[in-house]
Amino acid sequence: xxxxxxxxxxxxxxxxxxxxxxxxxxxxxxxxxxxxxxxxxxxxxxxxxxxxxxxxxxxxxxxxxxxxxxxxxxxxxxxxxxxxxxxxxxxxxxxxxxxxxxxxxxxxxxxxxxxxxxxxxxxxxxxxxxxxxxxxxxxxxxxxxxxxxxxxxxxxxxxxxxxxxxxxxxxxxxxxxxxxxxxxxxxxxxxxxxxxxxxxxxxxxxxxxxxxxxxxxxxxxxxxxxxxxxxxxxxxxxxxxxxxxxxxxxxxxxxxxxxxxxxxxxxxxxxxxxxxxxxxxxxxxxxxxxxxxxxxxxxxxxxxxxxxxxxxxxxxxxxxxxxxxxxxxxxxxxxxxxxxxxxxxxxxxxxxxxxxxxxxxxxxxxxxxxxxxxxxxxxxxxxxxxxxxxxxxxxxxxxxxxxxxxxxxxxxxxxxxxxxxxxxxxxxxxxxxxxxxxxxxxxxxxxxxxxxxxxxxxxxxxxxxxxxxxxxxxxxxxxxxxxxxxxxxxxxxxxxxxxxxxxxxxxxxxxxxxxxxxxxxxxxxxxxxxxxxxxxxxxxxxxxxxxxxxxxxxxxxxxxxxx
Amino acid sequence: xxxxxxxxxxxxxxxxxxxxxxxxxxxxxxxxxxxxxxxxxxxxxxxxxxxxxxxxxxxxxxxxxxxxxxxxxxxxxxxxxxxxxxxxxxxxxxxxxxxxxxxxxxxxxxxxxxxxxxxxxxxxxxxxxxxxxxxxxxxxxxxxxxxxxxxxxxxxxxxxxxxxxxxxxxxxxxxxxxxxxxxxxxxxxxxxxxxxxx
Ligand SMILES: [Cu+2]
Numbered sequence: 001x002x003x004x005x006x007x008x009x010x011x012x013x014x015x016x017x018x019x020x021x022x023x024x025x026x027x028x029x030x031x032x033x034x035x036x037x038x039x040x041x042x043x044x045x046x047x048x049x050x051x052x053x054x055x056x057x058x059x060x061x062x063x064x065x066x067x068x069x070x071x072x073x074x075x076x077x078x079x080x081x082x083x084x085x086x087x088x089x090x091x092x093x094x095x096x097x098x099x100x101x102x103x104x105x106x107x108x109x110x111x112x113x114x115x116x117x118x119x120x121x122x123x124x125x126x127x128x129x130x131x132x133x134x135x136x137x138x139x140x141x142x143x144x145x146x147x148x149x150x151x152x153x154x155x156x157x158x159x160x161x162x163x164x165x166x167x168x169x170x171x172x173x174x175x176x177x178x179x180x181x182x183x184x185x186x187x188x189x190x191x192x193x194x195x196x197x198x199x200x201x202x203x204x205x206x207x208x209x210x211x212x213x214x215x216x217x218x219x220x221x222x223x224x225x226x227x228x229x230x231x232x233x234x235x236x237x238x239x240x241x242x243x244x245x246x247x248x249x250x251x252x253x254x255x256x257x258x259x260x261x262x263x264x265x266x267x268x269x270x271x272x273x274x275x276x277x278x279x280x281x282x283x284x285x286x287x288x289x290x291x292x293x294x295x296x297x298x299x300x301x302x303x304x305x306x307x308x309x310x311x312x313x314x315x316x317x318x319x320x321x322x323x324x325x326x327x328x329x330x331x332x333x334x335x336x337x338x339x340x341x342x343x344x345x346x347x348x349x350x351x352x353x354x355x356x357x358x359x360x361x362x363x364x365x366x367x368x369x370x371x372x373x374x375x376x377x378x379x380x381x382x383x384x385x386x387x388x389x390x391x392x393x394x395x396x397x398x399x400x401x402x403x404x405x406x407x408x409x410x411x412x413x414x415x416x417x418x419x420x421x422x423x424x425x426x427x428x429x430x431x432x433x434x435x436x437x438x439x440x441x442x443x444x445x446x447x448x449x450x451x452x453x454x455x456x457x458x459x460x461x462x463x464x465x466x467x468x469x470x471x472x473x474x475x476x477x478x479x480x481x482x483x484x485x486x487x488x489x490x491x492x493x494x495x496x497x498x499x500x501x502x503x504x505x506x507x508x509x510x511x512x513x514x515x516x517x518x519x520x521x522x523x524x525x526x527x528x529x530x531x532x533x534x535x536x537x538x539x540x541x542x543x544x545x546x547x548x549x550x551x552x553x554x555x556x557x558x559x560x561x562x563x
Numbered sequence: 564x565x566x567x568x569x570x571x572x573x574x575x576x577x578x579x580x581x582x583x584x585x586x587x588x589x590x591x592x593x594x595x596x597x598x599x600x601x602x603x604x605x606x607x608x609x610x611x612x613x614x615x616x617x618x619x620x621x622x623x624x625x626x627x628x629x630x631x632x633x634x635x636x637x638x639x640x641x642x643x644x645x646x647x648x649x650x651x652x653x654x655x656x657x658x659x660x661x662x663x664x665x666x667x668x669x670x671x672x673x674x675x676x677x678x679x680x681x682x683x684x685x686x687x688x689x690x691x692x693x694x695x696x697x698x699x700x701x702x703x704x705x706x707x708x709x710x711x712x713x714x715x716x717x718x719x720x721x722x723x724x725x726x727x728x729x730x731x732x733x734x735x736x737x738x739x740x741x742x743x744x745x746x747x748x749x750x751x752x753x754x755x756x757x758x759x760x761x
Contacts, residue, residue, distance in 0.1 A: 116583040192590035200583035226590055230597035237598075238605065241699055246689035249605060249699075255614045255692050264601060 034118035035533060036107050039125050041429065043100030046129055047093050048500075053136075054088035055496065057081045059489055062453075066486035068474040078470035079153035084135070086156030087176065090272065091183040092132040094414070098279040099124075099190045101421055102218045104429065106194060108524035108531060109212045111203025111540045116196035120189050128186030131179040138175035152176035155468065157269060158239075160250035160261040165243055174243060177236050184233040191222035191229070203523075205542040212522045212545070213302055217282035220306045224313070225275045232268035235261065259324055266317035273409060274313040277377075278306060280417035281348060284370055287424050288352055290520045291367035292359030295546065295558070298351040305344035305351075312341045322390040323397045331390040338388035345381055349374065364518075365439030369420035372447055376412030383408065383458070401461025407454050419446070419499065426503065427517050431529040432510030438502040442495045449491025456484040521546035584737040592744045595707070599748050602703055603755055606696040610760050613691035619761045622684045629672030630753055633708075636665035637746045640715070640739045648732040652722060655735075659719040662742070666712045673705050697756065704752050707745045714738055 021029070030038060061081050064072045073081065103121065107114055115121045138151045152172045154162050163173050198211065198219050211219075239261075241247035248254035250261045289296045296302065318326060318334040326334075352374055361367065383405040387393050396402060419442070426434050460481040465472060472478055516525040525548055527536055544550055544558035610619075643658035677698075680686045688698045718735060721727040727735070 117587060188591075188594045192587055192594070195590050196583045196587040199586050200580045202580060204578040223590075223593075226594045227597050230594045231601045234598045234601035237703075238602075238699065241688065241695070247695040247699065248689075248692050249695055255609075255612045256695075257608070260605065260608060267601075 034114070034122045036103050036115045036118065036121060037429075037531065037533075037535075039121050040100045040102075040104030042129075043096045043103060043125055046132065047097035047100060050088050050092040050132060051097075052496075052500075054085050054093060055493070057085040057088070059493065061085065062486040062489045064470060065472075065482050067483070068472050068476075068479050070471055073470070075470040076153065079155075079468075080151040082468055083152045083155055083176070087135060087152070087180065088132075089410070090156065090276075091180055092128075092135065094276045094410070095183065095187055096128060097418060098221075098276065099187070099194075101283070101418075101425070102194055102222075102279065103190070105425065105524060106197055106215055106218060107201065108428075108527065108535055109215055109522050110198065110201060110206055111523050111536060111542065112197065112201035113535050113539075114201075115193050116200055117193050121193050124186040124189030124193065126186075127189070128183050131182030131186065134175055134182065135179035138172050138179075141171060141175065143170055143172075157262075157265050159265075160239075160256075160258040161252055163239060163243070163261075164251060174240075177239055177243070181233055181236040181240075184229045184236070187225055187229045188233075191225040194218050194222040195226075203539050203542065209300075210542065210545045213285035213296060213299065214282040214522075216303050217278050217285065217306050220310045221275050221278035221282075224271055224278070224310045227314070228268045228271040228275065231264055235264035235268070238264075259321075262321050262324065263318070266320045267314075270317040270320060271310075271313045273406070274309055276414055277409060278309070280373065280414045281306065283417045283421040283424070284352060284373060286520075286522065287366050287370050287420055288355050290424075290518055291362040291364055291370070292356050293362070294355055294359040296351070297354035297357075298347075299545065301347055302351055305347040308344040309341060312337065312344070316341060319388055319390075319393070322393040335388055335390050339385060342381060342385055349378060364423065365434070365436055365443055366420045366423035368440070368443045369416045369423065372443070373413050373416040373420065376408060376416060376450075380405065380408035380412055396461060398466055399461040400465045400467055401458050403467045404454050404457035404461055407457070411450060412454060416446075416450075419443075422499075422503070424518065425524075426506065427513030428524055428529045428531070430507055430510070431513055432506045433513050433517060434502050434506045434510060438498055438505075442498045442502065445491050445498065446495035449488045449493075449495060452488025452491060453485050454488070456481050456488070460485075516548070519552075521548045523547055526551075582733060582737075584733060585740065588737045588740045592740070595744065596748075599700075599703070599751070602696075602700045603751060606700050606755055606760065609692040609696050613693045615691050617684050617686050617690070617693070619693055619697070619756070622680055622686060623757060623761050624676075625757050626672055626676060626753075629669045630749065632665045632672075633669040633749055634746055636662045636669075637743050639665060640742050644732060644736050644739050647722075647727070647729055647735055650729040652725070652728070655727075656719065656722040659715060659722055663712060663715050663719055666708055666715065670705065670708055670712070673701065700752060701756065704745070704748055707748070711738075711742050711745050715742065 030042065033039065060073060061078065064070050064078060103115065106112075135152075140150070143150055150170075150172060152158075152175060154168060154173055154176065158173070158176065161167060163177075198215050199208075202211070238247070238249040242249050242251060248256045250256050250258055252258055285296055285302060316334060316338045318330060319338045322331060322334070383401075387396060387402065387405060423434055423439055426432075460478045463476070463478060463481075465476070465478045465481075472482075513529045515528050517529075518525070523536075523540060523542070524531075526540065540547065542550075544562055546558045550557035550559060639658045639661040643655045643662060646652075646654040646658060686694045686697075688694050715738065718727065718738060721731075
């Protein structure tokens with residue numbers, strides 16, 4: 001592919017071709033590996049598996065809601081579907097896929113040979129994977145002796161007192177608690193590992209001010225994860241004590257408080273959105289400059305804005321609880337705090353626009369998804385500001401407007417950027433190029449499907465359709481909107497299937513990528529695709545934020561322009 | 564060409580990075596601190612909200628002796644690290660043994676307190692909100708003491724059989740950071756449970 005400068009060839013003398021091994025040996029190699037690239041790929045593969053499962057759950061819900069008074073699934077099953085869909089997507093798709101990319105990319109980008117704690121890395125992956133397994137084992141084991149129904153059905157934020165033994169007999173809620181707890185342990189382990197790696201494993205010359213922005217944003221997101229996943233873990237321990245040991249944390253009969261659970265959950269729940277979206281920003285920070293053929297605009301502002309988002313996001317959680325009746329003081333505080341977050345976010349959007357401005361934009365599939373992300377993230381932010389106004393929130397809370405808003409963030413922004421990251425880094429991970437043609441079909445189908453589903457989902461919300469209802473009456477005027485929303489799901493499904501097909505096809509038949517197919521600037525492109533076990537034969541020494549630019553343009557290196 | 568950029572032939576300032584053990588432990592301490600904060604908040608929130616007895620005022624006594632033991636174990640573990648750095652392995656073993664002993668006294672004190680509460684005052688985790696929050700907060704801390712003691716005992720064994728040398732001082736230092744954290748948490752727990760809540 002594109003320009004493979006002879007200098008890079010020197011760095012990658014290693015040949016990636018290896019003799020074939022029997023499958024048992026290969027399996028053993030993957031299960032016992034502590035290599036950051038293999039663990040990263042396992043994270044990604046496991047997340048994709050759960051993405052498909054949780055996607056099917058979403059599809060089943062959309063079939064049920066497409067027409068009024070539908071009986072496709074029972075109310076009980078519908079409750080399980082939305083609980084499993086939410087829990088899976090957040091804890092077993094979002095977190096692992098982002099940690100997977102982080103695991104794979106961070107050591108490569110900072111010129112290291114592995115993470116700071118490789119064995120902790122493997123432990124974190126397997127404990128999270130076990131959590132996902134437990135969650136889905138509930139379909140078999142959740143009944144308990146009570147015949148109380150299998151999978152968890154308490155909603156992804158599992159409000160008390162619904163989760164108490166009285167209202168949720170059987171073991172389904174226990175599986176939910178354990179799964180979330182284990183995923184939390186894995187997340188804390190990986191977050192710790194990412195921070196230690198990014199700070200302590202940098203190659204010579206990689207000052208903090210030269211870290212690729214992706215690495216910087218992963219530091220922020222991991223720091224945030226450390227602080228916010230633990231409160232959830234604490235709350236899960238309390239819930240377990242309530243359920244197993246007869247404690248009274250959330251037992252209103254004994255003077256306990258159900259609202260306390262809401263606080264503890266949302267202290268985790270709101271910043272969690274930022275834990276998920278900051279890696280998406282991180283991808284955008286790498287991909288948008290490369291395909292604009294310009295260095296990122298406002299590197300220090302980008303770092304500062306990310307740290308700012310991290311801090312502010314810790315003080316906004318109760319905007320999920322306006323309808324509880326917190327009092328005028330708290331409502332005002334959380335409304336204002338939530339609005340303030342628009343400032344650093346706006347800085348980021350302007351920085352990306354300024355990076356695009358005057359650039360020679362290459363509309364590869366990765367770039368198309370990134371542009372989609374920019375546009376959709378803006379709209380998601382705007383509906384977020386609407387919802388931050390507590391009086392408006394009293395009207396819209398618990399309606400499909402909220403569902404549409406956060407799916408705009410999770411799908412329109414995060415998932416789009418994850419797709420973008422796949423098109424950008426798949427060549428590095430597999431050594432093969434994805435088909436741009438199939439990719440464009442994927443993009444357009446997914447874009448159309450996304451907008452059909454989530455643009456029109458705002459409307460029934462404004463018309464008063466509550467979330468989590470398993471069906472609705474025909475005379476409410478919601479049917480036409482639900483038909484449109486459900487039809488969008490078809491486009492998204494086809495798009496996703498094309499994406500999966502594209503990856504499988506490229507693995508066997510895709511054109512060989514070479515070390516640096518995008519003519520990019522960060523260190524992961526300095527080694528072969530896929531990189532050898534040890535990443536770099538010689539640990540590189542760098543002199544600017546774009547070491548490969550310096551290498552390709554020795555007459556005009558970036559280091560001349562550093563301040 | 565590549566040599567010019569990647570393998571610097573001009574000697575630059577030495578490239579020193581922070582210790583990953585210390586950074587990792589600092590991260591772990593942040594995460595653990597967040598867990599404790601939630602339990603402490605729950606404790607404070609439920610002070611005086613129990614709808615039946617016994618109350619903290621009736622049954623809790625200030626654990627002065629065990630608190631002194633635990634806090635002074637911070638000094639002993641520090642002395643162990645310092646001595647290991649100076650290759651004084653016998654002294655290191657001595658101070659480590661002292662740390663383990665002090666920690667064990669603290670745990671024994673907690674065990675006796677709990678025994679008293681359960682069998683004399685009939686307070687269990689199911690009794691009321693005080694029991695719920697008290698046993699979970701103090702128990703969470705005690706479980707951290709147990710983990711710390713296990714690690715310190717391992718270090719003591721390694722120190723006694725001679726496999727821990729001054730090369731491992733940095734690792735023992737990381738462990739001592741954890742132990743200092745456990746002690747610091749106890750100060751908070753002590754103030755909240757035995758001073759504020761009583
Ligand atoms: Cu929020």
